[in-house]
Amino acid sequence: MAKTILAVDDSASIRQMVSFTLKGAGYEVIEAVDGQDALDKANIHKVNLVLTDINMPRMDGLKLLELLRKLSDYKTIPILMLTTESGDEIKAKSRAAGATGWLVKPFDPKRLLEVINKVIG
Amino acid sequence: MSADLEQFYEIFFEESSELLADMEACLLRLDVNSPDLEDLNAIFRAAHSIKGGAGTFGFTDMTETTHMLETLLDKLRKGELEVRIEMIDAFLKAGDVIKEQLAAHRGEGQADPATATAICEELKRLSDDTQVTPKEIKVVSHTETSVVSQKKMNDTDHTSLESVDLLKPSHTYIIEFSDYGMSDTASQNLFANLKQLGVLEVNALKNEKELCSLRLITSNCEEDVWETLAFVVDPAKLTIEEISSKSTSIPIPEDKTVDAIDTDEKSLCDQDVTKISKIVTTPDYGFFPEAPAAPKEMGDHEINENLQLQKISNNNREEQIASSKSSSKTNVASTSGEASSIRVSIEKVDQMINLVGELVITQAMLAQTASQFDPVVFEKLHSGMNQLERNTRDLQESVMSIRMMPISFVFSRYPRVVRDLASKLSKRVELKTVGENTELDKGLIEKIADPLTHLVRNSLDHGIEMPEKRIAAGKPAQGTITLRAFHQGGSIVIEVSDDGAGLNRGKILEKARERGLSVHDGMTDQEVWLLIFEAGFSTAEAITDVSGRGVGMDVVKRNIQSIGGRIDIESKFGVETRISIRLPLTLAILDGLSVAVGDQMFIVPLNYITESLQPNISDVKTVSGRGRVVQVRGEYLPVIALHEIFNLRSNVTAVNEGILVILEAEGHKAALFVDDLIGQHQVVIKSLESNYRRVQGVSGATIMGDGKVALILDAAALVLASQQEIV
Numbered sequence: 058m059a060k061t062i063l064a065v066d067d068s069a070s071i072r073q074m075v076s077f078t079l080k081g082a083g084y085e086v087i088e089a090v091d092g093q094d095a096l097d098k099a100n101i102h103k104v105n106l107v108l109t110d111i112n113m114p115r116m117d118g119l120k121l122l123e124l125l126r127k128l129s130d131y132k133t134i135p136i137l138m139l140t141t142e143s144g145d146e147i148k149a150k151s152r153a154a155g156a157t158g159w160l161v162k163p164f165d166p167k168r169l170l171e172v173i174n175k176v177i178g
Numbered sequence: 179m180s181a182d183l184e185q186f187y188e189i190f191f192e193e194s195s196e197l198l199a200d201m202e203a204c205l206l207r208l209d210v211n212s213p214d215l216e217d218l219n220a221i222f223r224a225a226h227s228i229k230g231g232a233g234t235f236g237f238t239d240m241t242e243t244t245h246m247l248e249t250l251l252d253k254l255r256k257g258e259l260e261v262r263i264e265m266i267d268a269f270l271k272a273g274d275v276i277k278e279q280l281a282a283h284r285g286e287g288q289a290d291p292a293t294a295t296a297i298c299e300e301l302k303r304l305s306d307d308t309q310v311t312p313k314e315i316k317v318v319s320h321t322e323t324s325v326v327s328q329k330k331m332n333d334t335d336h337t338s339l340e341s342v343d344l345l346k347p348s349h350t351y352i353i354e355f356s357d358y359g360m361s362d363t364a365s366q367n368l369f370a371n372l373k374q375l376g377v378l379e380v381n382a383l384k385n386e387k388e389l390c391s392l393r394l395i396t397s398n399c400e401e402d403v404w405e406t407l408a409f410v411v412d413p414a415k416l417t418i419e420e421i422s423s424k425s426t427s428i429p430i431p432e433d434k435t436v437d438a439i440d441t442d443e444k445s446l447c448d449q450d451v452t453k454i455s456k457i458v459t460t461p462d463y464g465f466f467p468e469a470p471a472a473p474k475e476m477g478d479h480e481i482n483e484n485l486q487l488q489k490i491s492n493n494n495r496e497e498q499i500a501s502s503k504s505s506s507k508t509n510v511a512s513t514s515g516e517a518s519s520i521r522v523s524i525e526k527v528d529q530m531i532n533l534v535g536e537l538v539i540t541q542a543m544l545a546q547t548a549s550q551f552d553p554v555v556f557e558k559l560h561s562g563m564n565q566l567e568r569n570t571r572d573l574q575e576s577v578m579s580i581r582m583m584p585i586s587f588v589f590s591r592y593p594r595v596v597r598d599l600a601s602k603l604s605k606r607v608e609l610k611t612v613g614e615n616t617e618l619d620k621g622l623i624e625k626i627a628d629p630l631t632h633l634v635r636n637s638l639d640h641g642i643e644m645p646e647k648r649i650a651a652g653k654p655a656q657g658t659i660t661l662r663a664f665h666q667g668g669s670i671v672i673e674v675s676d677d678g679a680g681l682n683r684g685k686i687l688e689k690a691r692e693r694g695l696s697v698h699d700g701m702t703d704q705e706v707w708l709l710i711f712e713a714g715f716s717t718a719e720a721i722t723d724v725s726g727r728g729v730g731m732d733v734v735k736r737n738i739q740s741i742g743g744r745i746d747i748e749s750k751f752g753v754e755t756r757i758s759i760r761l762p763l764t765l766a767i768l769d770g771l772s773v774a775v776g777d778q779m780f781i782v783p784l785n786y787i788t789e790s791l792q793p794n795i796s797d798v799k800t801v802s803g804r805g806r807v808v809q810v811r812g813e814y815l816p817v818i819a820l821h822e823i824f825n826l827r828s829n830v831t832a833v834n835e836g837i838l839v840i841l842e843a844e845g846h847k848a849a850l851f852v853d854d855l856i857g858q859h860q861v862v863i864k865s866l867e868s869n870y871r872r873v874q875g876v877s878g879a880t881i882m883g884d885g886k887v888a889l890i891l892d893a894a895a896l897v898l899a900s901q902q903e904i905v
Contacts, residue, residue, distance in 0.1 A: 074186045074234065160462065161462040
């Protein structure tokens, strides 16, 4: 069965690009527009990997990460932070909150797939 | 890869335009004295999102500009800097530059790199807030990574900012580590990070036996250097040794290292994937070493952090449980936002509207045919036809509503226009908008924007007086321009009003005589005001570069008329001017009354009709040489005989045998003389101009239920023509 990825980004173009790339590689993709939306969708769907932007309205990626890690279904699921902020501060925060890894924007579809495949491929 | 990305360009362009518009709106409502953090965050996010997208899709010029924007905004929202009015100006300018860059990428026009550089420097100056000397800017090269590092330097690390200060005492460290398994980009990133601290010399590049030796001259302490490195390099394989402390100036870094890295970057794509996976981090992606839920080894620092985190999570647990319980509910709410709308190209919508138009015609034809069957015998056919008619109408309405957009799409651009212009003219103006949610056909929205901009600029330039003059006249120093949109009957009215000087009747008449227009003192105010729409008419004493050349108002009128609208002016000298534009609700469909003249059928737009009546012969009078008039409740109205205008043969030539349809347009009334009324229809407008040519007195055509073509009358033009005959 195809693996499902929850892709969270407030930018529609990035979301579409991610979704298109991952679907092309045979993944199921659920899109969410911000942390709150993602949390709601995570509660409904079963997801194999979460890929989230950090800076988003309503709920940011770090808060989402923190809340997801408290859900029993999301304790061990890989969560990748997708962000333009390559700063160490953000990385340290992500790490402390239980992120599996990060991917710096801008990235190209090839690199995205490479990372995703490495984690759940 | 870029070929793959191109398919997302369009959505990125649209998204960025929207973000820019949002950003501008936020900026304009931002109160400099007490900025709303939410607004600052929203502006920051907009810049951030554009930057992210631009970076992904390879629009580096936009990335750079948005990056500078983001840097300054980040400081503002973190409270590191105070918001100043010049910053808002710079933000707005930056927004314009990004818009231009966006347009250039879309293939519309050219972006000027010089203005982009200028605004970047301006933003940089504002965000550095006098702490940065030109020399320091030199340290930053033009590559994307160094832009990022510059940002970090500004954001977080004051000590590192000082480190670049040329007069500070500095340390020299020799850093050695094994870079086994480290990718070229990883080292590049590391070098970039180290360069933020000071001046870096790479003594041995990685190819030479996997040992990397660096020399770093910096004012930072060893810990800072250690921290920078520890994130990337395995601490066990790292040595940092200080060789001396001196207070000499730091040489400008050689470009060689940058060049070497640049060429190395090219081999990045061929990187062996398995090699990367061995190391802890790589610059553009990476995984944290320990399993997320079960950290094994932690330093004191991390333990503290984790304890704190646990405390926080305990506090949040109840809240979290509550939120997961309500999640099914909130999901409904959240999907009602962005997720529930889709983007469709306007061609598809237009095609749909066209098809529905055809369907309406077919339905009308069927209805006409069906009406010939006996309703008793064919009861089912008739009830089916009725249902079809209802459904068609509903379908038509809902399809038309797809094209409808709130007028706020147009109104939202004026705060900026007014702000810029007011400061240019040193006037104080407040812009009020009322009825922004009034919906209008998308086609009209696009076409109304330019004329409306012109009217707003005119109000500001000619209407609103200088503050001193206003105070002298007993008015508040700040003028008000009000934009108002509302429905009235079958049309939308958009008003631009100002509490400025008002129109000067005497001056307009004088000017009109100068221009050789036919005017007389007996003209009504309404007629006098409309003179300002004549070509080449301007009463402004001094020509400014804003308006006053007299080009424009006639163009405004023409533009409005070309979309089936009318323009009216009300003004009180010294008090106010109100210009109202009346537009049809939509361009494609019209409610009309069908009338018969001879064997022809015409459609009269319903919103011009006030009443229809059969006159007494005694009410109809002939004025010598000027045609006939009819008295309706004490008022004499010119009679427009359709069969005479269109040269048709009609059996009904005596006014009392036919029917008079009273039309009202632009404040004038006229009686349209027709043979008979047939019925009320909703008709699909087909352009006569694109299918045939423009005909005086006709605004379009439609296809009736029986397949015949009926002409739609241009009621406003007919009424005006009749007025001129009378005058």
